[in-house]
Amino acid sequence: MLQLPQPPKPTVIYPDSDGRAMADNTKQFRWIVVIQQNLEWWFAADPNVFVAGDLLWYPVEGNNKIRMAPDVMVVLGRPKGDRGSYRQWEEDNLPPQVVFEILSPGNTRAEMNHKLLFYDRFGVEEYYLYDPDQHELSGWLRREEFLDVIDPIDNWVSPRLQIRFEMGASDLHIFRPDGQPFLTYVEIARQVEQERQRAEQERQRAEQERQRAEQAEAKAKRLADRLRQMGIDADQV
Known part of the structure; x- marks a missing residue:
C-alpha cells in the first residue's frame, strides 16, 4: 500500500x-524586584538555580496557549542564564x-484562582501570594499531589528555599x-556605604596611630641625641 507523506507539523511560536x-x-514592582534580586543574590554561587521575574512559563510543548x-x-536544578521564556520541555x-x-x-479573584489551579496542575511545590496593600500573606505547599494551604504562615520556613516569612x-x-x-x-x-565609611574611619584611625608612634619615636630620638651631647648615656637614664 502506498504510504502518503505526512504533512509537516505546523511550527508553534x-x-x-x-x-x-x-x-x-x-x-508591587518593588516587592517583585526585592524577592527576585535577593533570591538571585542568595543563590549566586549555585550555577544550577535559575531565578526569574515576570518570565513566561510554557509547561506543554506544542501548546502556546497554556502559559x-x-x-x-x-527552578532548582536548571542552569542560570538568559531566556526569552521558560519552555519546560527544553x-x-x-x-x-x-x-x-x-x-x-x-x-x-477569578484571575488568582486560575493561577492557583495552574500552579497546582503543572507541578509547583510552593506558591506564595502577598498582598502589600492589605498586608496579607498566603501560601500553599504540595502535599499528596496537590497544593494545600499553609496554616499558620507566620514564621513559616520554605522547605525548598529555607527562607523565613515573618509578618x-x-x-x-x-x-x-x-x-x-x-x-x-x-x-x-546604604549598608555598603556605611561599611565603606567604617573602613575609612578605621584606616584614618590606623594612620593617626602610625603618625603618633612615629612622632613619639622621633621625640625619643631627639631626647637621646640631646643627652649624648651632654655626655649622658641615654641607656643608663
Missing part, C-alpha cells in the same frame, strides 16, 4: 511576552518548584537562611 505590564504600581508568567519563579521537563505572586488592585506589624519581612533580611537595593547600597 512561543511568544516571549504576553503584552501585559510587569506591575500595576510601584509597590503563565509568575511574578517570581525559582529544561529537563522541570517545572518551577517555587513561585511568588504580588497582588495588585488590578488582580481579580510584621505593617509589612512582610523575609529572612535568608543565614538570618539576614531581604533588602531593597537602596538598603543594600
Whole structure:
C-alpha cells in the first residue's frame, strides 16, 4: 500500500511576552524586584538555580496557549542564564518548584484562582501570594499531589528555599537562611556605604596611630641625641 507523506507539523511560536505590564504600581514592582534580586543574590554561587521575574512559563510543548508568567519563579536544578521564556520541555521537563505572586488592585479573584489551579496542575511545590496593600500573606505547599494551604504562615520556613516569612506589624519581612533580611537595593547600597565609611574611619584611625608612634619615636630620638651631647648615656637614664 502506498504510504502518503505526512504533512509537516505546523511550527508553534512561543511568544516571549504576553503584552501585559510587569506591575500595576510601584509597590508591587518593588516587592517583585526585592524577592527576585535577593533570591538571585542568595543563590549566586549555585550555577544550577535559575531565578526569574515576570518570565513566561510554557509547561506543554506544542501548546502556546497554556502559559503563565509568575511574578517570581525559582527552578532548582536548571542552569542560570538568559531566556526569552521558560519552555519546560527544553529544561529537563522541570517545572518551577517555587513561585511568588504580588497582588495588585488590578488582580481579580477569578484571575488568582486560575493561577492557583495552574500552579497546582503543572507541578509547583510552593506558591506564595502577598498582598502589600492589605498586608496579607498566603501560601500553599504540595502535599499528596496537590497544593494545600499553609496554616499558620507566620514564621513559616520554605522547605525548598529555607527562607523565613515573618509578618510584621505593617509589612512582610523575609529572612535568608543565614538570618539576614531581604533588602531593597537602596538598603543594600546604604549598608555598603556605611561599611565603606567604617573602613575609612578605621584606616584614618590606623594612620593617626602610625603618625603618633612615629612622632613619639622621633621625640625619643631627639631626647637621646640631646643627652649624648651632654655626655649622658641615654641607656643608663
